[in-house]
Amino acid sequence: MSDAPDRSDSGDANDATDVDDASEAVDVADANDAAGPGELGAAETVAATDGPGDEPESNDSAVEEAAKHIPSGPPSGTPPLRVEGLVKRFGGVTAVDGASFEVESGSLTGLIGPNGAGKSTTFNCITGVHEPTAGKVYFEGEDITGLKPYQIARKGLVRTFQIARELAEMTVLENLMLAPQGQLGESAIRAVTPGLRGGVVEEETALRERAWETLEFFEIDHLAHEHAGNLSGGQRKLLEMARALMTDPEMVLLDEPLAGVNPTLEEKLLDRVHDLRADGYTFLLVEHDMDVIMNNCERVIVMHQGSVLAEGTGDEIRNDERVIEAYLGEDL
Amino acid sequence: MSDANAPDGSASGPSDGTSDPPESATAAVVEAARESDLGLVVGTLLAIYAAATLLTFTDGLNSVAGLMETLTFLGLVYALTALALNLQWGYTGLFNIGVAGFMAVGVYTMGMVVRSPDPAFGPPGLGLPLPVGIVAGMGMAALLGAVAALPALRLKADYLAIVTLGLSEIVRLSLQSSAFDNFLRDTIGAGTGGGRGMGMPDNPVRELFLVDGQAGTPTALGDPVFGVFGNGGLGISHPILIGWGYIAVLAAFLVAFYLILERLGRSPFGRTMKAIREDELVANSLGKDVNLVKIKVFVIGCALMGLAGILWFGSQGNVSPTPQFRPLLTFYVFIAVIIGGSGSNTGSVLGGIVFAAVLFEGPRRVGGTVRGLIDAETPPSFGDALVSLDPVTFLAYATDNIAPLQFVFLGLVLVFIIHRRPEGILGDRIETAAAVDLSERPTGGESDE
Numbered sequence: 001m002s003d004a005p006d007r008s009d010s011g012d013a014n015d016a017t018d019v020d021d022a023s024e025a026v027d028v029a030d031a032n033d034a035a036g037p038g039e040l041g042a043a044e045t046v047a048a049t050d051g052p053g054d055e056p057e058s059n060d061s062a063v064e065e066a067a068k069h070i071p072s073g074p075p076s077g078t079p080p081l082r083v084e085g086l087v088k089r090f091g092g093v094t095a096v097d098g099a100s101f102e103v104e105s106g107s108l109t110g111l112i113g114p115n116g117a118g119k120s121t122t123f124n125c126i127t128g129v130h131e132p133t134a135g136k137v138y139f140e141g142e143d144i145t146g147l148k149p150y151q152i153a154r155k156g157l158v159r160t161f162q163i164a165r166e167l168a169e170m171t172v173l174e175n176l177m178l179a180p181q182g183q184l185g186e187s188a189i190r191a192v193t194p195g196l197r198g199g200v201v202e203e204e205t206a207l208r209e210r211a212w213e214t215l216e217f218f219e220i221d222h223l224a225h226e227h228a229g230n231l232s233g234g235q236r237k238l239l240e241m242a243r244a245l246m247t248d249p250e251m252v253l254l255d256e257p258l259a260g261v262n263p264t265l266e267e268k269l270l271d272r273v274h275d276l277r278a279d280g281y282t283f284l285l286v287e288h289d290m291d292v293i294m295n296n297c298e299r300v301i302v303m304h305q306g307s308v309l310a311e312g313t314g315d316e317i318r319n320d321e322r323v324i325e326a327y328l329g330e331d332l
Numbered sequence: 333m334s335d336a337n338a339p340d341g342s343a344s345g346p347s348d349g350t351s352d353p354p355e356s357a358t359a360a361v362v363e364a365a366r367e368s369d370l371g372l373v374v375g376t377l378l379a380i381y382a383a384a385t386l387l388t389f390t391d392g393l394n395s396v397a398g399l400m401e402t403l404t405f406l407g408l409v410y411a412l413t414a415l416a417l418n419l420q421w422g423y424t425g426l427f428n429i430g431v432a433g434f435m436a437v438g439v440y441t442m443g444m445v446v447r448s449p450d451p452a453f454g455p456p457g458l459g460l461p462l463p464v465g466i467v468a469g470m471g472m473a474a475l476l477g478a479v480a481a482l483p484a485l486r487l488k489a490d491y492l493a494i495v496t497l498g499l500s501e502i503v504r505l506s507l508q509s510s511a512f513d514n515f516l517r518d519t520i521g522a523g524t525g526g527g528r529g530m531g532m533p534d535n536p537v538r539e540l541f542l543v544d545g546q547a548g549t550p551t552a553l554g555d556p557v558f559g560v561f562g563n564g565g566l567g568i569s570h571p572i573l574i575g576w577g578y579i580a581v582l583a584a585f586l587v588a589f590y591l592i593l594e595r596l597g598r599s600p601f602g603r604t605m606k607a608i609r610e611d612e613l614v615a616n617s618l619g620k621d622v623n624l625v626k627i628k629v630f631v632i633g634c635a636l637m638g639l640a641g642i643l644w645f646g647s648q649g650n651v652s653p654t655p656q657f658r659p660l661l662t663f664y665v666f667i668a669v670i671i672g673g674s675g676s677n678t679g680s681v682l683g684g685i686v687f688a689a690v691l692f693e694g695p696r697r698v699g700g701t702v703r704g705l706i707d708a709e710t711p712p713s714f715g716d717a718l719v720s721l722d723p724v725t726f727l728a729y730a731t732d733n734i735a736p737l738q739f740v741f742l743g744l745v746l747v748f749i750i751h752r753r754p755e756g757i758l759g760d761r762i763e764t765a766a767a768v769d770l771s772e773r774p775t776g777g778e779s780d781e
Contacts, residue, residue, distance in 0.1 A: 127617065153619035161617075167610035169675075170603070173770050178607050181619045183600040185767055188628055191599030192592055197767065200599060204767040212773060225771065247618055 078141040080105050080251045080282050081126070081157070086135035088121050095121040097306030098135070103251070103299075108273065108283045110297030112290065114326060117303040119286045120162060123255050127159045128152045140250065154181055156250035160257055162286075164236035168229030172220065172239055175228050176211040179246035183207070211246065218242045218272060234265035241272065251282040258292060270296055290327075294318065302326070369678040376682055377404070380689045387701050397568045399697065401575040403689045408582040409644035410692075411684030414668040415589050415677060416636035421666075422674035423597060424629045425609030427493040430480070431637055432661040433500025434473045436653065438638025439532075439645045440507055442469035444522035446533040454530050455513060455523030462533060466642055473638025474631045476503075481630040485623055500659060507653040529652025532645070537578045541570070578647055585643055586681065589636065593677050596632075602765040605629060606675075664692065667742070671749060673759025682757055691742050699734030706731065 081103040088096040096118040103109045113119050124130040126137050128149040137145045139157050147155075167175050185191045185200035215221035218238045223231060228239060237257055244252050254273070258266050270292070277283055287293050293300055294314040302310045302317060304326040310317055317323055381400055388395040413431065420426040428434075446465035447457025460468075476499070484495040506512045510526035517523040524530060538545045541554035547570065550558050561568045596602055604625050607615040616622045645651045664687065671691075672683020708728040711717040717729035730737055749756070764770055 129613070129617075148621075149613070149616040150619050150621050153617055158619075159617055161614075165611050165614045167607050167614060169610055170606050170765065171770070174603055174606070174765050177600075177766055177770075178603045178615070178620075179618050185600035186604060186620075188596060188601050188632065191601045191767070192595045197595065197599075201767045204600070208766070208768055208770065208772075224773075243618065 078105075079103060080140050081284065082138040083122070083126065084136045084138070086122060086125055086137065087133045088118075088125050088130055089133045094306055096125065096132075099303060099307050100135075101301050101308050101311060103282060103284050106277065106280055106282055107299055108277050108285060108297050110293035110300045111284060111286045111303065112288075112293050112300060113303035113309070116305075118306040119303055120255065122303065123159065123253055123286060126152075127157065127253060153247060153249075156248070157253070158244045158247045158249040158251075159253040160237075160240040160244050160255055162255040162259060164233065164240050166228035166231065166236045166239055168227060170228055171225050172215065172228055172231070173208075173211055173224045175239060175243055176214060176246050177204075177207050179243045180207060180210075181247055214242050214246055219268065234261040234269075237261055237269060238265070238272075241269065245276070245281075249281070251284070252276075254283060254285045256286055256288060258287060258289060266292075372678065373681055373685065376685055377407070380407070380685070383694075384697075387697055393566055394568050394572065397576075398572045401572050401579065403693055404579050405575065405582070406688035406693055407685035408579065408586055409640065409684075410665065410668050410688045411681040412582070412586055412589055412640040412643060413637060413665045414672065414680040414684040414687075415586075415593055416633050416640055417665050418669050418672075418674060418677060418680040419593055419596070419605075419636070420629060420633040422669060422676070422680065423602065423609060424605040424626065426626060426630055426633075427490070428496045428630070428633065429493050429659070429662050429666070430496030430498075430500030430503075431665050432657045432659055433496070433503035434477060434634045434637040435641025435644070435661070436500075436503050436507060436651075436657040437476050438469040438473040438641035439651055440469075440524060440530075441472040441638075442466055442642045442646055443530050443532055443651065444516070444520075444524065445469070447522065447530065449521065451531075454528075455517065455525040457522045458520075462536060465533070466639065469642050470635040470638045473641070474635035477631045477634025478627065481627050485626050485630075497659065497662075500657075500662065504653045504657045507657075525652075527652065527654065529650055531650050532648065535578065535647050537581055537647075538574050541574050541577060582643060585639075590677055590681065597677065598764055599767050601625070606765050609675075667691070667746065669756075670746070671756055673756025676756075676758040676763055679756055679758030686757070691738075691745060695738040695741055696734055699731040699738075703728065703731035703734075 079102040083102075084100050086096050086099045087094070099118065099122055111119055111122070121130065125132040125135075128144075128147050128151065131146050135145070136143060139152070139155055142155070144152050144155065144157070167178070170178070183200075184203050185197075190196045190200055212221060212224070215224055218241065220231075220235055220238050220242065223235060228236070231239060237260075241252075241254070241257065257269055257273075261269065273283060273285075274296070285293070285297060294317075298313065300312065300314055300317045301308055302320075302323050304322075309326055310320045310323050312320070380403055384399045384403060385396050388399050413435065417428065417431055420428045442462075442465040443457065444455075445458050445460050445468045446462050447455070447459070449456050449459045451457070480495055480499050481492070484492040507524050508527045513523045513526040534545050539551075541551060541557065543549040543551050557573060558570060559565060561573055562570055597605070604615060604620050607618075607620065608622055608625060612622050615625075645656060668683040668687040669680055670683070671687055672679030672681070674680075706724060706728045708722075708724050710728050710732045711720060711725055714729065714733075717726045720726065753759075
């Protein structure tokens with residue numbers, strides 16, 4: 001099947017077509033799963049076609065114009081994220097109990113599990129919000145266990161939050177311009193001293209442009225001057241993702257990005273994720289909704305009672321006895 | 333601000349062709365003033381001056397100039413301190429309720445460094461030049477800020493408030509202690525003067541007008557000024573004229589404070605500050621070293637509070653710990669920031685001026701004037717005043733006891749503001765946190781296809 005009609009159907013007829021073009025040009029292999037989150041069932045056979053070596057550098061310059069900084073990609077062969085024997089205890093409660101998994105470069109990996117399976121705690125341990133009781137987290141081959149959240153973010157691993165945490169009293173544009181790393185004007189001296197401020201202003205001008213382009217990509221540019229606190233729930237989710245991308249990450253952890261989002265916006269969000277993945281970003285997606293995971297992720301990790309129960313393609317997971325048991329009563 | 337300069341609203345019509353014409357000429361002036369920050373501040377000052385004139389014009393020009401001088405001085409020093417607090421609390425959300433302590437450290441350090449080693453009375457000092465003293469005062473306040481911030485910022489935000497309040501009281505009580513005074517005299521050769529306080533070094537502004545600060549020997553600058561405005565001319569007393577000279581210095585510092593803080597706010601650093609105020613975890617997750625930024629902000633803010641303390645109390649002749657540096661001072665500064673609208677530098681300046689003139693000094697002056705107009709006996713107690721059922725008697729009682737009643741008034745105003753306009757005068761404005769104009773949309777992005 002040709003993916004072109006599918007994409008224009010799902011892609012809200014907006015002029016972010018450059019990205020669509022680019023992704024078409026890039027990976028025909030990806031086209032099936034990138035096609036339509038709207039098409040339930042069609043993507044069942046998806047993941048198998050997708051090799052681990054989804055090289056970012058195959059993108060053409062049209063994507064670069066979309067103002068997204070394309071990840072340089074990890075050293076070949078190293079999975080961007082590897083979690084080994086992760087344990088997290090809160091007092092007597094063991095929330096994560098020896099979870100181990102890997103996320104492949106350039107993939108969209110789903111992390112599912114019933115309530116209390118330890119998904120969010122795993123996320124928090126990876127991103128430094130919690131310090132793991134035991135176990136190791138490697139990002140691009142480097143041990144990042146126990147680093148502070150800001151240190152992990154600077155390495156190119158950023159996250160969004162389950163409940164959108166917009167900076168309410170800042171405008172949408174300011175929310176985005178906050179994110180880029182290592183801005184000159186983050187030094188108080190540079191921001192104030194007359195001779196040095198010139199460089200800051202110059203950088204800010206470029207940043208403003210990039211922020212506008214990112215807003216256009218997510219189709220929230222009409223909200224640029226609103227206080228982020230005035231946005232709807234779904235718009236906040238878009239803002240969160242846009243903000244995460246402005247940090248110029250290698251990998252993005254999405255913590256239930258679709259919770260409380262209406263179906264139209266959900267499609268838009270998933271479209272963006274697929275576009276970005278085609279550009280070489282790696283995504284790890286925690287989601288409650290099994291259909292979303294099955295239809296969009298080529299690899300699925302199932303957590304249960306704090307450890308990894310099963311790993312595989314959507315089909316493998318769907319037919320896995322243990323998973324069915326864990327989700328007893330749930331419609332897979 | 334040209335419009336706002338005209339004290340009489342009806343004089344200047346809506347000359348600027350705005351799209352929707354305001355209802356009246358006064359509204360036009362208010363509109364123009366709102367658009368320009370300087371206009372807003374100058375307009376407020378002029379309104380306060382008009383009220384002051386109304387209150388004292390019967391006593392002659394000297395009284396008018398004197399009252400204006402007092403109000404302006406208080407307005408400016410509150411504005412300076414409010415700006416420093418706004419950086420910490422308004423921008424970054426750091427709840428520092430030890431403002432008084434940091435101001436005390438600033439002014440006391442300055443005094444100890446600058447005072448003569450062998451003074452005629454009071455504790456000895458190090459005898460260094462005034463600029464050294466000012467820098468030392470700011471440095472000491474900054475150092476104390478860092479000492480307070482380092483442990484407190486590791487804890488939850490509220491603990492910073494407790495730590496700073498405690499610290500400010502420790503500072504005050506230490507300065508009051510004669511044991512601490514003696515200890516300092518023995519170790520560094522400069523004392524605090526304990527509970528008696530210490531005299532402040534001569535104000536250099538006074539020496540601009542008078543040779544060696546001696547009354548009766550005007551300098552080349554003082555002579556013409558005294559000639560025109562003083563006894564030879566308008567009849568304004570020399571201390572008031574020198575006071576106005578000092579106000580010019582304060583105004584220069586205020587402008588400098590304001591510009592520095594505006595630049596700091598309108599930068600990526602400012603964005604990070606605001607982000608920390610809004611949601612620390614988000615700032616952290618976006619790669620910002622939250623603790624480092626907080627410490628920087630705290631240290632900068634405390635240094636500015638130290639400087640504000642020097643400019644304020646250093647010009648008052650004598651400082652002593654207890655009446656001046658009680659926690660009450662901190663809360664006054666908080667009220668100024670709240671009135672102006674936390675998070676806005678212009679709001680803080682405005683809040684400082686409005687608080688000092690309208691809430692702090694104004695009621696006392698109005699009360700005194702009103703009492704002078706009433707021909708009635710003052711009843712001995714509030715109960716008697718109430719029982720008399722005579723409004724004139726009650727008013728006589730109220731105006732005679734204006735100092736305590738002023739706090740009731742202050743409380744009512746605060747309740748009103750929190751209820752009706754919690755964001756303060758200017759708190760609803762969007763203070764851009766970027767070094768460039770964000771409303772300007774680059775055209776390049778849209779042509780991209």
